[in-house]
Amino acid sequence: MxxxxxxxxxxxxxxxxxxxxxxxxxxxxxxxxxxxxxxxxxxxxxxxxxxxxxxxxxxxxxxxxxxxxxxxxxxxxxxxxxxxxxxxxxxxxxxxxxxxxxxxxxxxxxxxxxxxxxxxxxxxxxxxxxxxxxxxxxxxxxxxxxxxxxxxxxxxxxxxxxxxxxxxxxxxxxxxxxxxxxxxxAQPPQVVEVEVPLEKLPASMDGLKVVLLSDIHLGPTVGRSQLQRIVTMVNQLEPDVVVIVGDLTDSQVTRLRMAAEPLALLRPRLGSYFATGNHEYYTADVDGWFEFLRSKGIEPLHNSHARVSRPGQTQDWFCLAGIDDLEASMLRYPGHGMDVEKAVSGCSEERPIVLLAHQPHAAKQVLQQRPDISLVLSGHTHAGQLFPLTILAFLVNPYFCGLYRVSEHTLIYVTPGTVYYGIPMRIGSRAEITQITLRSA
Structure with missing residues (x-):
């Protein structure tokens, strides 16, 4: 003393x-x-x-x-x-x-x-x-x-x-x-179009559009009007699939139910899907959010997967899987924790696998375990969001922002996020809605 x-x-x-x-x-x-x-x-x-x-x-x-x-x-x-x-x-x-x-x-x-x-x-x-x-x-x-x-x-x-x-x-x-x-x-997110070749993608699914959202962070500085603007922009793209790769929210459902209502207006042809980010676990209300999202037509992928196919062509499909965020295990959240084997169990080796993994570190771990995954979609980095935090985000993440070819058969796309976290600023980055067009390789 x-x-x-x-x-x-x-x-x-x-x-x-x-x-x-x-x-x-x-x-x-x-x-x-x-x-x-x-x-x-x-x-x-x-x-x-x-x-x-x-x-x-x-x-x-x-x-x-x-x-x-x-x-x-x-x-x-x-x-x-x-x-x-x-x-x-x-x-x-x-x-x-x-x-x-x-x-x-x-x-x-x-x-x-x-x-x-x-x-x-x-x-x-x-x-x-x-x-x-x-x-x-x-x-x-x-x-x-x-x-x-x-x-x-x-x-x-x-x-x-x-x-x-x-x-x-x-x-x-x-x-x-x-x-x-x-x-x-304060600007609307920019729409970024990315073409991704997928091996084993059926020819009938060539050109399928997946809209990627991440890091919306509904909470103290992001509310209903901003989410409504995002939903309107997404619907104008006429997507086949919408995926939300974590950090949708920073608080409990009871506080943000009205703010999150516009999610019910998403109109993808083949479904909307969600995988958790670290901030969902900080709310301690993951199960409440799962129930809310299902009521709005969005399917949570909780170490699970779904078969995505066009109407009338159920024989042609790809596997869309989602894993729990890395921090679920660190926080010892009951019934949650990243489990890629469980998530892709039942996916065919003859079909491509697209995986939702919020953190690039999780993507890296997953690909070391399952190199047969065709495409990983991540967020989390915000592309730094605010300089000088950009430097730190670049140094601590194995994949920072954009499209990466990890191997001959695997790619990773990391979005800079659809809004921002807390601080209503972006310096050296821009909020993004990503339209990913899948192509048969």
Missing amino acids: FGFSRLSAEGKVGVATGVVFFSMLISRTVLSERVDVGTRARLFRAQFLLLINSLLLLGSLYIWKHVVTRLCGARLPAASGASARAWPHRCWRAAVLLFLVLAHCSYLSMFYLVGTEPHWLSLLSFSCLGVYVILLFLLMVFGFANRMLQMFCKGSVVAVSSSGRQTVLALMMTVMLAAYGLFNG
């Missing part, structure tokens, strides 16, 4: 963050078999909020140091008679503090401000979070550049004198990037 008291504020927050992280690991293993799903979900939410806000607090201390203390902290007049000249500094401090508080409140709104349409406070707080991410990244980049300047200039006079200008430049760039990100995020 004596050593802890000597730590800096950043050090103390870092230690607290580590404690929260390890408590999440312990609760996933030791407590997972002893408490019910609902209790585990509430515990996970509390731990998640603590972890996120601990990490944000580290960044907030850094932002405050550069944007407030260095810019105006030392310039505040000491004389009481000069208080009238100090009000711009006080207003600036209050504005930065409000901005940081709103950014910290973003994930609270995810759990408490979810309804049919996004709440204004949710949109504002998540927009602040997006600005926070951009600003923190730019400040860190300019801070690193400043340190290099100190090293090469052999003195601090030049570097210190330039630090204020660098902070102002970071603020200006943040405003421009955030404005662009909000504008880009």
Whole structure:
């Protein structure tokens, strides 16, 4: 405890963050078999909020140091008679503090401000979070550049004198990037057409259209009107099959039932199908969502498959399979867990297999186990969604975005997502509805 008291504020927050992280690991293993799903979900939410806000607090201390203390902290007049000249500094401090508080409140709104349409406070707080991410990244980049300047200039006079200008430049760039990100995020998803050759696809099914959706994230910043726009665009494509590859929702059915109603209006010729993403398991309401989707004509593929064929040509078909998300096992969700053998059991070796697997990591594992799968459809990466998160998404995923040929017989398509997650911005990526046309190879 004596050593802890000597730590800096950043050090103390870092230690607290580590404690929260390890408590999440312990609760996933030791407590997972002893408490019910609902209790585990509430515990996970509390731990998640603590972890996120601990990490944000580290960044907030850094932002405050550069944007407030260095810019105006030392310039505040000491004389009481000069208080009238100090009000711009006080207003600036209050504005930065409000901005940081709103950014910290973003994930609270995810759990408490979810309804049919996004709440204004949710949109504002998540927009602040997006600005926070951009600003923190730019400040860190300019801070690193400043340190290099100190090293090469052999003195601090030049570097210190330039630090204020660098902070102002970071603020200006943040405003421009955030404005662009909000504008880009508000645009309808672009329709991307992709032709995929499938070996063993019957000639009668050549040209069959599969529309791929993923990462809609119904929740605090995505509501009914956005989903309705997506459904209208999909129907205009006149698809044969619609597939939703996970992360449809960020909350329970009871909160989002009205927001999700437009799903009933999907009109594919041969059916709509769904496979879970990690966020479905975070809601702890997967079974409720399965029941809701079935009532709207969408078939969940829960480590299972369906035979897709044209009317009157039941002898010509392909196998459409779906697996549970990787994190179902990590969260020890009862009755769920990725099982590719179960999913494709009954699929013929003489017919192509198209697999829905939310995470590219799952796709990679599946293909190591079953290299006979013809096509895997994934999402999850959002193509980074928001620079600089793009760099992280690219580094941690084996497949990032677009069409990949894994072997002579197998391809993977990773969609950047149909809307966005939380932050209503896209920088360096664009939301997408993918129309995949299957061709006989």
